[in-house]
Amino acid sequence: MKFVVVLLAFAASALAAEPSIYFKDQFDDGSAWEDRWVHSTSKGAEGGKFKLTAGNFYGDAEKDKGIQTSTDARFYHASAKFDEFSNEGKSLVLQFTVKHEQSIDCGGGYIKLFPSSLDSKKLNGDSEYYVMFGPDICGPATKKVHVIFNYKGKNLLVKKDIRCKDDEFTHVYTLILNSDNTYEVLIDNERADGGKLEEDWDFLAPKMINDPEAKKPEDWDDRKKIDDPEDKKPEGYDKPEHIPDPDAEKPEDWDDEVDGEWEPPMIDNPDYKGEWKPRQIDNPAYKGEWVHPQIDNPDYSADDNLYLFKDIGAVGFDLWQVKSGTIFDNIL
Numbered sequence: 001m002k003f004v005v006v007l008l009a010f011a012a013s014a015l016a017a018e019p020s021i022y023f024k025d026q027f028d029d030g031s032a033w034e035d036r037w038v039h040s041t042s043k044g045a046e047g048g049k050f051k052l053t054a055g056n057f058y059g060d061a062e063k064d065k066g067i068q069t070s071t072d073a074r075f076y077h078a079s080a081k082f083d084e085f086s087n088e089g090k091s092l093v094l095q096f097t098v099k100h101e102q103s104i105d106c107g108g109g110y111i112k113l114f115p116s117s118l119d120s121k122k123l124n125g126d127s128e129y130y131v132m133f134g135p136d137i138c139g140p141a142t143k144k145v146h147v148i149f150n151y152k153g154k155n156l157l158v159k160k161d162i163r164c165k166d167d168e169f170t171h172v173y174t175l176i177l178n179s180d181n182t183y184e185v186l187i188d189n190e191r192a193d194g195g196k197l198e199e200d201w202d203f204l205a206p207k208m209i210n211d212p213e214a215k216k217p218e219d220w221d222d223r224k225k226i227d228d229p230e231d232k233k234p235e236g237y238d239k240p241e242h243i244p245d246p247d248a249e250k251p252e253d254w255d256d257e258v259d260g261e262w263e264p265p266m267i268d269n270p271d272y273k274g275e276w277k278p279r280q281i282d283n284p285a286y287k288g289e290w291v292h293p294q295i296d297n298p299d300y301s302a303d304d305n306l307y308l309f310k311d312i313g314a315v316g317f318d319l320w321q322v323k324s325g326t327i328f329d330n331i332l
Helices: 030-036
Strands: 006-011 020-023 037-039 050-053 066-069 074-085 090-100 106-108 111-115 131-138 142-151 154-157 170-177 182-187 190-196 208-210 225-227 242-244 266-268 280-282 294-296 312-321 326-329
Touching: 020 074, 030 037, 030 050, 066 074, 090 111, 090 131, 131 170, 142 182
Parallel strands: none
Antiparallel strands: 006 020, 006 090, 037 074, 050 066, 066 326, 074 312, 090 170, 090 326, 106 131, 106 312, 111 131, 111 312, 131 142, 142 154, 170 182, 182 190, 208 294, 225 280, 242 266
């Protein structure tokens, strides 16, 4: 089956209309892809090259060809430009497929959208981008889908943990960015997550903040439990944790003048009960947890255009992979 990686936009008020497709690449025209895609030279000898292949397993040896990372422990920087556009008033869809057929242990599989000003030959990890989206795997702890947006010069990471696929098969990753400031992430055409941009990224200052004038009352008691004043430590409770071993005997060849005064080894005291603590009871003066009063944040300013990018003009990869072999296919 041939999947398509897609970059398109459609007006929210005309969902039935045909979407505008701004970029499409299924890598089905042989070596011609090298005319569309530019490899960056920013990393010199540390930079890897993509190669055209269907990989070790496929449905169709020709139709399933994509570009594959080819050398272990390399940076991969490549991009393709298209006529710039704005997603103003439209839903933007970024979709692509990833096949980690090398059983990837540590490396990225994400794609980026760039402004039209991108210098393709100098593309590197510091290059400005608008959107970064796709899987990232590194060991058992990191298996997530990155969704990063650039807002006023800052790259903002999603505050949710969206799990990515970590097997060797082809998977479709889809990001839908709507003009009502909502989004969806699909994996294999099934919803993985979604919501509101303002809630899931730190685009804006919080609407509400703690009242700086409010203070917790000095007599506020938020202890649920207190020591029972009626509970007393039993007489004879205190015992040492360790005692001399009563069965130990001084060795016959022990010389006090040479070896010093002999002391028996210490053993755990069977009568030791630990540190005594009084019984706990409900605190009759407990008032509950004090909640700091909130006020409107004077620094908060709403923005209806969190979703908006006015100069989208390139798509590309900015990756590091320890073990190469990932295939990207059908970019649209």
